[in-house]
Amino acid sequence: MTKVEQQKQPFNPLLAVLAALAALFFVFPLIGMITGAPWGNVLSVITSKSSLDALQLSLIASLSSTALALLFGFPLAWLLARGQFRGKVLLRGLVTLPMVLPPVVGGIALLLAYGRRGIIGEPMDKAFGISLPFTLAGVIVAESFVAMPFFVITAESGLRSMNRRLEDAARSLGARRLTVFRRVTLPLIWPSLAAGLVLTWARALGEFGATITFAGNLPGKTQTMPLAIYISQSSGKTDEAIALSLILVLVSLVVMIFRRQSSGAGAG
């Protein structure tokens, strides 16, 4: 009996120690990066043309693929949440596959589909002269492939968990379908959509494997921040790599904190 009461105590030393270890596990790499940063020339590295090119490319590509995720991913999420058709489970599995696939595998698959000799890419190249590899569009395709599932899944779960009787009520009161969507559905699922968009954007910003495999690596054209970091790290320019990493860490940290606050506010 007394044991049961003890278990209700909010403080458990074992849990606290393990939780502290878990927290430190995440904190130390950050501290390592901050203490190891070449603070003397961080500014000159960050403001160099190659870094700014990479940052600009990263922002353009990640924001574009987030927009594409919203445009194409939302209808897909809607279909998965509300559609009734055979093979829905299979479809959901296929859509979420890039989340668990190693991104390099995704890159190879993209080459075989949308590459110059790919099943879609070859006819596209022959008919319109459009070839995606080695282009900014290729970077966006690679990032979308890997990141869009995060939006689809989050949006789908938002659509599933909302109270659909509120839609029925609005409709029975005479609201049109678009009005119901705009005034009832959208406000209800907005926190999920926002969370999904942020996750998608963050995943796209950090994308490496599919990008370098599918779109190649050319400074100023397809070399995003993660690629620039990898190339400088593997060329022995560790200082440059750390300085570039700091930008990504900073941007990502700001967004993740912002996400917590905005989704917290959205949930009430």
Add this chain to the structure above:
Amino acid sequence: MRENVPPSGRNGSGGVVSRSSRLRGPRRHIRILAATGAAVLGVALAACSSSSSSPAASGASSAGSASAGGSASAAGTIHGTVVVFAATSLTEAFNKIGAQFEAAHPGVTVKFNYNGSSSLATSINQGAPADVFASAAPKNMETVTSAGNASGTPQDFATNTGEIMVEKGNPKNIKTVSDLANPAIKVVVCAPAVPCGAVATAIFKNAGVTVKPVSEEQNVGGVVTKVTLGEADAGIVYVTDVKANEGKATGVAIPADQNDTTEYPIAELKAAPNPSAAAAFISYVLGTQGQQVLASFGFQPPK
């Protein structure tokens, strides 16, 4: 209507779920946590113990390097695993040399890590536990020696020259280095820090052309893949890569006055966990059998 929204949100149901699960088993949760924690600690301890054993190993390695010249005589006594970091262009040749070396030394396993020489040099300087480094250029070997991470003097064991690799059958009819300057031709090269990238830069300079590549790959394997998959029209690789990919791609020879040659040095590493096996592997590569294998893959002997 909006005011009705928050209570029906996901927060409420989340609370219910966690409350009901709390009734079930805090102990079970703790047990899982503890098991995971133990596993993590185990991994951490293993990492500690392996790193704490390395000073002893490096001490032994400096002793081993003194006798590296006559290591062939110690061939019978070597055992364990020898880890070789080698340039991507050596993949096929070193795989064969490794198999032969293992056959000649029962009980010894050779493990290869192939990548661009610049990546390998970086990993070695960051403390990767390798025994041998075989670089595709002296420059990347110097990165390691100047950081004091090699033991003894690196020895050249092969040379290699550049060649244009094009799609099978050469559909774009590429004949010269100057053809690569055509903006309609998609050319892939290695990044400048990688030996094959330095070779490409030298070739373009010797030919007096400006080539704008569509991608700079991190090792020669990336160039080969892009060409054999048909994504790129041409790439600058080594003659050995063209030979190794016969049937999948076509080679276009580069005239000697435009071509560039790179020397491959090999060295035992200071932190080598298995210095005696490292020395034996190096003498095997430099010896008759190793040289025969390298020649069969199109490498030329060291100068």
